[in-house]
Amino acid sequence: MSDTHPEHSIHDKVASWLQSEGYPLEFKTASRFGEAGFRVSQGEYSRNSKGTSPREIDVKASLTRVKDEFLFRAVNVIECKYSVNKPWVNFVSRNHHIAHSACAAQSIGNDYGSAMIWSMCGSSLIRSMDLFKSPDEPCFGGRQAFSSGKDQFFDAVRAVSGSAVNIAEENNRPYESKDGLPTACVLVFPIIVVQGKLFEAGLNESGTDTFVREVVKTRVHWRGSEDRSQFTTLDIVNFDYIDEFATNRLQECSQLLEIMEGKHPEFVDFAGSGNPNTVSLSGGSTGLAGPPPLMRKIVKKYLE
Template sequence: MLVDKITEWLQKTGFPLEMEAADAFRQAGFDVRQSATYMDPQSEKGREIDVLAMDPDLIGVIDISFVIECKSSEKPWVVFTSDDALSHYNRLSAFGITSEAARRALSQGLHRGLPTLGPYLSRPTRGGFGFRQAMSGNSDPAYDASIGALKACLGLALDRDGDMSRLAFAFPVIVVDTPLFECTRKLDGELELTPVERSEFLFSTHIPSHVGCCIRVVTTAYLQRFAREAKALANAIREDLQAEERNILRGVI
C-alpha cells in the first residue's frame, strides 16, 4: 500500500527524530518550532533549524532558546575528551551564545553571586574538544551539525538594531539516535571508549569573528531528561537575572 511505502520512507529520514526531539521539549514546557528559520550571520541568507525550543516569555527581555540539530544515522558518534579541554577557556564563552547585554549581566552577576545559575557556569577543565561520526569516511556530518547549530545560535542571540537590550541566550544541541561514545587517551597511550547517553564538546569557528561555546550531544535515550534539564537551566537564568530584567524595563540599561 502507498501508506506503507511512505511510512517506510519516512523511517529512513530524520523526520521521526526531529518529531521526537520536538515532543520532548514541548513536554518540558518549551514553545517549539520545527523547521524554523534564522538569518545566517555569515551569508546573510535564511537557514533552517531542525527544532527550535524557546522558553516562554511574555515580557520579551530574557530570551532563551535551544537550537537542536537532529542527526539520524546507522553509524555511532564519538566525542573526544581530555583532562584539559576547557583549561583556560572563558567559562562565560563556554556556557552558550549570548547577546552583549546577557554577557554583561552574567559577568556582573559572577561578582555578586549567582546562587541558582552559578553551578551551570562552573566547569571542570575536563571536557570534550571534538566530535565525529565513526566510520564516516571523508564526510563529516558532525562538523556540519556543529557549524549549523552554532550559526543558528549566533543568529538568534545577536543584538538587533532598534531593539531594546535583550538578555538573549542560545544553546546548541545535537540529538543522535545511534550509540554515543566518549574517547580519551589513557596514560599508557591506549584509547579508551566509554558509552554515554549525553556529552558535550567545545566548538569554535570564525563567522567572521571568533565565536564558540560548548555544544551538548544527547542520545534519544536521554532526550526527555535533557529537555527537563534545559528547562531547569532556563528557570535558573530567569531567577538570577530578575534584577537585570527590571532595570532594562525601567530603561536603566
C-alpha cells in the same frame, strides 16, 4: 490484490525514507521539549546580517519572561541526527577543560544577554548550573563511526552553532531600546540530539593508550566557528536520555531567567548614569578581553 500492492509498497517506502532522513526524530524531540514546558517550533530559519543563505533549524525550544516591557529569553537551538547504525565518537581531553565562569561568560547571546551573563559568570548560582559547567574532559571534536567522506559531526556542530549565533544576532535587530538598554535579553544554547549510540574516546591518564566509553550525553567546547572567536559550548545528547535532559534544561532555564530579571535593575541604573560600578560583578575567569560590547557602548556614550 494486485491493485493495492503498489500503494502499500509506496507507503512503506515513504515511511522508510522518513525514518532514514531523521524526520520522526525531529517531531519526537519537539514533542519532548514541549511536554517539558518549552514553547517549541520546527522548520524555522535563522538569518545573519551578512546576507548569507538562511540556516534551517530542526527544533527551537524557548522559555520567556516579560517584565516592564523587557523580554528575558533562553533559546535552545536543536539539530537532530538519525544515526542508529553509525555511532558518534566524541573526542575528549582534559586539555580542553575551561573554568565554569568562562563557559558562562562565553555563552552565545545578544548584546544584552552577553553583558548580563558576563557580569554574573562567577556567581555560585551560575557556576552550579549544568548549563555552564565545563566537564573534566570536554569534547573538542568527533566523527560518525564507520563512515567516510562527509563529516556528519562537523556539519552538525557547524550548523547548530551558526544557527545559534544567527538567533542571537536577530534578537539585537528588532528591539528598540528602553531606558538606554535593548528591550531583549537573550541567551542561546545549541544542542545536537542523536538517535544512536554515543561514545567518548581519548587518552588514558597514563598517556599510554586510548579509551572508549559509552555515554548518554557529552559537552563540546568548539573553536571551529566561523561566526565567533570564543568557545562555542554545545551539548550532544542521546535521544533515549532526552526526557531527563529536557526536564533539567527547563528547570535551569527558568532559574536563569529569574536571576537575569533580578539583575536587570542594576543595568537600568548603569544605562541611566553611565557608571559601570552600578553593576556588581561576580568575578571569575572569563577568557575574554575586557567587558562586553554593550557595556563599552554605554560608557562611551557618556564620555562623548
